[in-house]
Amino acid sequence: MNAIAGRDGAQEWSEDLLMVLAMTDVAVVLFGPDGRPSHTNATVDALGARLDPSAASGADPLVRLIPEQAWDAAARDGRWCAEVDAGNDVTLEIKLLVAPGDRQRRLAVFTDVSQRSAREAEMQRRHDELQLTYERLAGAQEQLLQSEKMASIGQLAAGVAHEINNPIGYVHSNLGTLQEYVGSLFSLIEAYAAALQEHGTPEQLETLQALRERLDIDFINGDLPQLLAESREGIERVTKIVQDLKDFSRVGRDEPMRPSDLEKGLESTLNIVWNDLKYKVRLEKYYSPLPPVECHPSEINQVLMNLLINAGQAIEGRGTLVLATGSEDGEAWISISDSGCGIPDEALQRIFDPFYTTKAIGRGTGLGLAICYSIIAKHHGRIEVSSRVGVGSTFRVVLPLEQPRAEPAAEHVASDQQA
Numbered sequence: 523m524n525a526i527a528g529r530d531g532a533q534e535w536s537e538d539l540l541m542v543l544a545m546t547d548v549a550v551v552l553f554g555p556d557g558r559p560s561h562t563n564a565t566v567d568a569l570g571a572r573l574d575p576s577a578a579s580g581a582d583p584l585v586r587l588i589p590e591q592a593w594d595a596a597a598r599d600g601r602w603c604a605e606v607d608a609g610n611d612v613t614l615e616i617k618l619l620v621a622p623g624d625r626q627r628r629l630a631v632f633t634d635v636s637q638r639s640a641r642e643a644e645m646q647r648r649h650d651e652l653q654l655t656y657e658r659l660a661g662a663q664e665q666l667l668q669s670e671k672m673a674s675i676g677q678l679a680a681g682v683a684h685e686i687n688n689p690i691g692y693v694h695s696n697l698g699t700l701q702e703y704v705g706s707l708f709s710l711i712e713a714y715a716a717a718l719q720e721h722g723t724p725e726q727l728e729t730l731q732a733l734r735e736r737l738d739i740d741f742i743n744g745d746l747p748q749l750l751a752e753s754r755e756g757i758e759r760v761t762k763i764v765q766d767l768k769d770f771s772r773v774g775r776d777e778p779m780r781p782s783d784l785e786k787g788l789e790s791t792l793n794i795v796w797n798d799l800k801y802k803v804r805l806e807k808y809y810s811p812l813p814p815v816e817c818h819p820s821e822i823n824q825v826l827m828n829l830l831i832n833a834g835q836a837i838e839g840r841g842t843l844v845l846a847t848g849s850e851d852g853e854a855w856i857s858i859s860d861s862g863c864g865i866p867d868e869a870l871q872r873i874f875d876p877f878y879t880t881k882a883i884g885r886g887t888g889l890g891l892a893i894c895y896s897i898i899a900k901h902h903g904r905i906e907v908s909s910r911v912g913v914g915s916t917f918r919v920v921l922p923l924e925q926p927r928a929e930p931a932a933e934h935v936a937s938d939q940q941a
């Protein structure tokens with residue numbers, strides 16, 4: 523720093539420096555050896571008057587803003603800097619500088635950064651807005667991927683179901699017929715045996731008995747009906763899986779949706795699955811009156827059935843099942859909460875995937891929730907899940923009361939094309 527000798531022998535600020543200060547548009551206060559402001563520039567007066575018009579000197583309102591410990595820090599480090607709220611919507615950046623080797627030579631620079639703060643706040647606001655938009659986009663992309671995945675798996679499932687359906691049908695029906703035929707054959711064998719008993723020679727009877735024992739006929743007689751019954755049961759299970767696959771892949775039915783009573787659907791579905799639930803759950807219901815909801819009621823019932831069965835299966839021993847309904851903002855909802863095992867976070871991402879199951883073979887195919895998802899998506903609704911391991915899960919089906927109408931413009935084009 524330039525300095526000239528002062529009257530009292532202490533060094534004073536050089537004329538050059540004072541001229542530079544007069545020309546700058548930041549507010550600068552120079553301090554004398556007594557620690558009081560010795561020089562200020564015009565910007566100090568203007569800024570000071572903005573902060574406190576009644577102040578005797580422009581420097582006062584500015585110097586007042588310097589925190590107590592700040593000069594100590596500046597003396598130690600050579601400089602100190604901070605942003606200070608000066609009131610009247612003014613934010614000042616204060617910089618304190620202390621000359622190395624001459625601690626009495628000090629100056630303070632005040633810069634009005636209110637605009638900068640406002641700009642920063644605006645940038646932060648835009649950044650937050652962008653972040654939110656990005657998150658929404660990411661969510662939408664995930665939904666899109668999920669629906670695409672569902673659509674292609676749906677096509678595959680429809681193909682497989684179609685191919686398997688026929689052979690399964692005749693194997694099932696043939697097994698039934700076979701059961702009857704075998705019954706008839708065994709009746710005939712028994713009739714022959716009885717006739718031989720009466721009219722046969724002892725040698726014939728002995729040969730017959732030996733043959734019967736060698737061929738294990740008595741065992742077969744007892745085992746065959748059970749074998750056939752088990753085979754039929756197996757085929758019935760496959761039929762159920764194929765039916766699930768068909769339901770899953772069904773892309774929109776031809777008949778229109780109609781306003782329906784969701785609560786009635788919930789009650790009748792509950793009746794169907796009640797046999798499986800009644801010994802293990804205590805039921806609580808919190809129903810609010812629901813307006814009619816435009817939907818395919820049989821499909822919605824299927825969703826509710828899948829959710830109720832899952833809830834029951836999640837409960838080991840005894841537990842609670844809470845059913846609630848409500849409607850708001852043009853939507854109706856049904857929630858099904860269980861006090862079952864809960865779903866870990868990493869599994870939550872996957873439960874709607876087709877064939878994702880944690881159940882034993884033969885108990886679950888992993889199609890239940892995939893079917894629910896595609897039915898509810900077709901109804902322009904959503905399924906929300908919240909779950910805590912060891913506490914339970916809540917599945918909430920939300921449906922719009924009315925389905926969105928097709929765009930009039932699109933209808934126009936379609937009828938133009940037909941014409």
Ligand SMILES: Nc1ncnc2c1ncn2[C@@H]1O[C@H](COP(=O)(O)OP(=O)(O)OP(=O)(O)O)[C@@H](O)[C@H]1O
Pocket residue numbers: 828832833836860862863864865873874878879880881885886887888889890891892915
């Ligand atoms: N209420 C629930 N509580 C705990 N876990 C659940 C619940 N509902 C679903 N899950 C988990 O999500 C998985 C997938 O469910 P989803 O209904 O799709 O198939 P699934 O029940 O295993 O078989 P399916 O329904 O085809 O017979 C289940 O295996 C289970 O791990």
Ligand SMILES: [Mg+2]
Pocket residue numbers: 828831832886889890891
């Ligand atoms: Mg299920």
